[in-house]
Amino acid sequence: MLELLGHQILTGLFRSSYYWLIASGLTLIFGVTRVINFAHAAFFVLGGYIALTVDILTGNFWLSVAAATLAVGMVGTSVERVLVKPLYKVESLYQLLITFAVTLIINDASKLIWGAASRSMKIPAELALPVWIAGRSYPLFFFIIIATAVAVFILLYMVLEKTFWGLKVKSTWRDVTMAQALRINTGRIYTTTFSIGSLLAGFGGALMVAFTPVAPGLGDSLIITAFIIVVIAGLGNLIGAYVSSILIGVAESLFLLYLPEFDILLIFVIMAAVLLVRPWGLFGER
Amino acid sequence: MVQTSSKPSRRTFLGTVASGVVAFVVGAGLGWSLRSPETREVTITRDRTVTVTQQVTAVKTLPKDTIKIGVLGIRSGPWATYGTLIEQGAVLAMEEINAAGGILGSKVSLVIRDEAADVVKQARELVEAEKVDFLVGVDSSGNAMRVGPLMSELNKILIVTHAATHRFTEELVYKQKIKQLFRVSVPVYQDGILAAYVAKDLPIKKWAGINPDYEYGRVSWQFFKETLSKLRNDVEFVSEQFNRSPGTTDFSPFLSAALGAGAEGIFTTNWALEGVTMHRQMKSLGVYDQIGAVIMPMGYSMDVVYELGHEYPTAKYGTWVSGRYVWFYPNTTINQQFVENFRKRWNRYPAYSSETTYTALYMIKAAIESTGSLDLDALIKAMEGMTLISPAGVRWIRPEDHQALYDVPYGKIAHTGGEIPILTDIVTKSAWEYYRHPPFG
Numbered sequence: 001m002l003e004l005l006g007h008q009i010l011t012g013l014f015r016s017s018y019y020w021l022i023a024s025g026l027t028l029i030f031g032v033t034r035v036i037n038f039a040h041a042a043f044f045v046l047g048g049y050i051a052l053t054v055d056i057l058t059g060n061f062w063l064s065v066a067a068a069t070l071a072v073g074m075v076g077t078s079v080e081r082v083l084v085k086p087l088y089k090v091e092s093l094y095q096l097l098i099t100f101a102v103t104l105i106i107n108d109a110s111k112l113i114w115g116a117a118s119r120s121m122k123i124p125a126e127l128a129l130p131v132w133i134a135g136r137s138y139p140l141f142f143f144i145i146i147a148t149a150v151a152v153f154i155l156l157y158m159v160l161e162k163t164f165w166g167l168k169v170k171s172t173w174r175d176v177t178m179a180q181a182l183r184i185n186t187g188r189i190y191t192t193t194f195s196i197g198s199l200l201a202g203f204g205g206a207l208m209v210a211f212t213p214v215a216p217g218l219g220d221s222l223i224i225t226a227f228i229i230v231v232i233a234g235l236g237n238l239i240g241a242y243v244s245s246i247l248i249g250v251a252e253s254l255f256l257l258y259l260p261e262f263d264i265l266l267i268f269v270i271m272a273a274v275l276l277v278r279p280w281g282l283f284g285e286r
Numbered sequence: 287m288v289q290t291s292s293k294p295s296r297r298t299f300l301g302t303v304a305s306g307v308v309a310f311v312v313g314a315g316l317g318w319s320l321r322s323p324e325t326r327e328v329t330i331t332r333d334r335t336v337t338v339t340q341q342v343t344a345v346k347t348l349p350k351d352t353i354k355i356g357v358l359g360i361r362s363g364p365w366a367t368y369g370t371l372i373e374q375g376a377v378l379a380m381e382e383i384n385a386a387g388g389i390l391g392s393k394v395s396l397v398i399r400d401e402a403a404d405v406v407k408q409a410r411e412l413v414e415a416e417k418v419d420f421l422v423g424v425d426s427s428g429n430a431m432r433v434g435p436l437m438s439e440l441n442k443i444l445i446v447t448h449a450a451t452h453r454f455t456e457e458l459v460y461k462q463k464i465k466q467l468f469r470v471s472v473p474v475y476q477d478g479i480l481a482a483y484v485a486k487d488l489p490i491k492k493w494a495g496i497n498p499d500y501e502y503g504r505v506s507w508q509f510f511k512e513t514l515s516k517l518r519n520d521v522e523f524v525s526e527q528f529n530r531s532p533g534t535t536d537f538s539p540f541l542s543a544a545l546g547a548g549a550e551g552i553f554t555t556n557w558a559l560e561g562v563t564m565h566r567q568m569k570s571l572g573v574y575d576q577i578g579a580v581i582m583p584m585g586y587s588m589d590v591v592y593e594l595g596h597e598y599p600t601a602k603y604g605t606w607v608s609g610r611y612v613w614f615y616p617n618t619t620i621n622q623q624f625v626e627n628f629r630k631r632w633n634r635y636p637a638y639s640s641e642t643t644y645t646a647l648y649m650i651k652a653a654i655e656s657t658g659s660l661d662l663d664a665l666i667k668a669m670e671g672m673t674l675i676s677p678a679g680v681r682w683i684r685p686e687d688h689q690a691l692y693d694v695p696y697g698k699i700a701h702t703g704g705e706i707p708i709l710t711d712i713v714t715k716s717a718w719e720y721y722r723h724p725p726f727g
Contacts, residue, residue: 004546011538018536107362116366117589118559122597123570130572136545137572142538211567212535213559217363221533253539257546260527264499 003134008257009250010133014142016249017149018212021204022226023233023241024152025197031236032173032193035084035095039102041219041226043198046106047072047205048214049114052121061124061210068206069199076198080191088190103219111216118215127210141210148207152200153242160238169193173236228267232274234284244282348392348660355380355647356412358423358433359448359639361400364532365558367589368425368639372447373398374632375640376422379647382627389651390658405429406436413440419660420445422646425639427451427501434458437466441662443669445649447642448610450474451501455687456726465666468688470649470674470681471610471642472717474502476694477555477583478509479720484606484696484713485510485551486517488579492524494549496540496564498531498556506555506583524549534560537567550578551603557584562593569599579603585699586612588637591706598707604698610638611678612709615695624677635706636677645676649683686724691717 026040047068054064079102087094122128123141130137160166171179172189179186205214229248233240248267255263274282357376359369380394388394397416399408401424412418421437421444424430430449435458437444446454446469455473458464485493495510497503511523525547527540534556544552552573556564561582568574578601584590585607591598599605613625613635624644628636636644652672657664670685681690693716697709 007542007546008539011542014538015536111362111366116361116370117593118364118367118562120559120562120566120593122566128570136542136576139570141570208535211570213563215364215532215559216366218533218535218559220363221530222535224533253542256527256539256543260525260543264528264530 004257005254006134007136008253010138010142012250012253013146013246014249015253016246017146018204018208019225019229019249020149020242020245021145021152021208022201022222023229023245024156024238025200025204026226027230027233027236027238027241028156028200029194029197030230031238032169033084033088033190034092035088035099035194036092036227037194037197038096038099038223039079039106039219040099040197040201041223042103042106043072043076043201043219044205044208044222045214045219046075046110047202048209048212049110049119050202051206051209052119052214053114055121055124061127065203065206069203072202072205073195073199076201077191077195079198080194084194085187085190103223107217107219110214114214114216116216118213118218120213121210123210145207145211149242149245153238156238225267228271232271232282234281237281237283240281240283348390348654348658350392350660352393352395353389353420353650353654353660354395354397354416354418355650356409356416356418356421357396357398357643358401358405358408358412358421358425358429359398360402360425361398362402365402365425368448368558369398369400371588371637371639372423372425372643374628375447375636375643375645376647378628378631378640379644381631383647383651389654394647394651401425401429401433405433409433409436409440409444413442418442420650422643422650423447424449427454430454431458431501434464434467435462438464440466442466443468443650443662443665445470445646447471447646448639450477450610451505452722452726453501453505455689456722459689460687460724460726465688466662468649468669468683468690470646470676470683470690471639472692472694473689473721474506474509475717475721476608476610477502477506479513479722480608480694480696480713480715481506481553481581481583481606482510482513482517483715483720484581485514485521485553485579487713488551488603490551490578490603491520492522492548492550494525494527494544494547494552495523496527496529496537496544496552496554496556498534498560499528500531503528503531503555507553510553529556529560531556531560532558535563537564538571541568541571541573545573545576551580552577553581555583557582557587558589561585561587561590565590565594565599565605566597569597574599574601577601579606581606583608583696585609586697586709588613588635588640588706592634595706596701598699598701600699600701604711606696606698606713607709608694608696611636611641611694612638612697613641614708615712615714616679618677618679620675621677621679641677645674645678645681648676649674684724687726689721691721693717 029037050068050071051064054067127141129140168184172186229244233244359372361369383394424446425448427449450473452473459467495507497507525544580601586609653665653668656668672683674681679692681692695712695714698711699707700710
């Protein structure tokens with residue numbers, strides 16, 4: 001019984017880490033720029049596509065992860081510079097619309113480049129090594145993803161809390177006008193944050209393509225879950241987003257074991273409950 | 287539920303088909319002999335004048351030069367490849383028909399639309415703006431149920447070539463009498479009921495179901511459970527889960543829960559990218575080493591087969607798969623010819639929805655040629671009870687529910703080193719035996 005629970009929690013943690021790899025960049029971008037980046041999951045899927053292609057060409061998975069991270073980072077930076085920047089001063093609805101447009105462009109471009117069929121790959125041999133836990137084998141990849149998620153969390157936390165640049169980001173986050181009065185180049189902070197968020201999406205997407213498929217428009221399904229996680233946490237709250245990823249991932253996994261009928265509904269019920277009781281999110285500030 | 291009490295016998299069925307064929311042949315022969323010969327004089331002038339008398343067969347002509355067919359398929363999002371598969375079948379049939387002189391002299395043209403962009407709006411635009419004469423296609427069961435009721439208002443024939451919910455023909459055609467609807471592809475009887483006949487002979491007692499959480503996944507699992515429980519009383523359904531679809535990319539918690547429940551076999555109607563993903567993740571997570579068999583009714587869909595290729599995993603007692611047509615069955619000249627032409631045109635083995643859409647176009651051709659008009663009532667009458675010799679075998683359009691009856695096999699994935707894996711240990715059953723029959727209790 002305990003073993004069963006253990007297995008379910010482990011797969012839940014894996015799923016949480018997958019969620020976090022999408023939600024981290026999303027919440028970072030929103031926290032600083034106040035842009036609800038609808039294209040974020042499309043960036044994630046794009047990272048997968050690029051990694052898959054580089055992997056086929058070079059046979060080196062780690063090289064493909066690096067290439068995809070950089071490529072998506074560049075795409076994200078260009079999108080911010082060219083399309084999002086002119087819209088910072090207008091209502092957030094326009095930012096949502098422009099990022100939605102970017103999503104549609106990425107979806108159709110990937111259909112054009114990689115075809116309408118879904119694409120997937122086999123886990124690279126070195127990551128497929130079986131790790132036996134209580135009678136079941138898991139690929140090493142499982143633990144690498146869980147560890148990577150923790151590392152991403154610690155890294156983001158350290159950068160924001162322990163560096164001078166992080167302080168500038170937080171000032172911009174708190175009050176843009178005041179930050180500008182203190183001669184912080186908020187424009188550059190916005191661009192850098194958007195780039196880091198996009199790099200994270202590219203990185204996560206590239207890693208996950210070893211286990212999950214890519215398909216045109218797949219991001220549209222992923223973004224919903226990521227949004228809900230971020231909303232439950234409180235928009236822009238980094239620690240909260242990590243905790244809520246774990247909460248949702250593990251809860252979903254456990255419900256599959258005990259109450260499978262309720263599983264798909266679960267995330268929406270949690271969101272509704274949080275919004276009713278704490279509309280600013282579990283970890284958000286009023 | 288499988289209705290056995292009201293089921294007409296196989297003999298009656300064969301009798302009906304045979305008499306249909308005989309009637310067709312007799313009718314055609316009679317028509318040929320009774321045709322009004324037209325005599326005309328042609329004067330050819332060369333160096334001297336001769337008079338040649340020629341007999342020319344009277345040709346029925348249609349009121350228009352082009353017959354427009356609207357094609358609906360999923361062309362965007364994660365399932366977008368299925369729109370392409372439908373399109374490939376439609377285009378091949380159109381090219382063949384036009385090259386052979388069209389339908390009673392009229393050319394066929396296609397207008398292709400994305401059903402994922404609001405199927406009701408697309409169907410309406412196809413009929414009202416594009417002025418199409420027929421509609422074919424529809425991938426999603428949900429979309430088929432949305433667009434079906436609209437067809438009585440638009441008053442055009444829709445031939446479904448993929449969407450599988452039994453409710454389309456049982457409820458919309460049989461109960462609600464929407465006569466404009468037809469289906470040439472097998473419904474979920476294939477996915478749920480025939481799959482149970484496969485499971486019956488496997489040494490598996492504990493089944494887990496991991497199915498997409500919508501119409502298709504739920505009814506297939508229901509049929510599978512009901513039928514298998516009747517065929518064998520020692521089986522248990524230890525775990526039943528439904529995943530979001532499209533959009534489930536991580537099956538690990540589902541698989542973990544199925545193993546936790548002690549499953550020996552897994553039944554899944556996940557298809558397209560989710561089918562591929564499940565196979566790959568079952569392999570990575572060692573599920574294939576712990577269970578005896580996997581049944582995936584849509585597992586021999588060409589997108590899945592090409593994507594997995596030589597890595598298509600096989601379980602101890604088999605990975606059992608099927609489709610709505612499999613390219614090597616039946617072994618007939620017409621099928622071989624179709625596969626060859628398809629490979630020449632598209633460089634691939636034909637997917638099931640390519641074959642079904644291809645056949646739908648020929649069904650339209652046959653109906654128009656037999657009635658000689660575009661009159662809707664006459665066309666519906668011609669299609670009801672029609673016998674079609676198609677690549678997938680002989681299809682009989684059951685008059686009561688407008689559902690095509692034909693057999694599609696299941697088989698075990700095997701790797702023989704070819705371009706794609708093949709199927710062995712073929713399980714077939716006459717459609718008459720495993721289909722549900724009116725009045726659909």
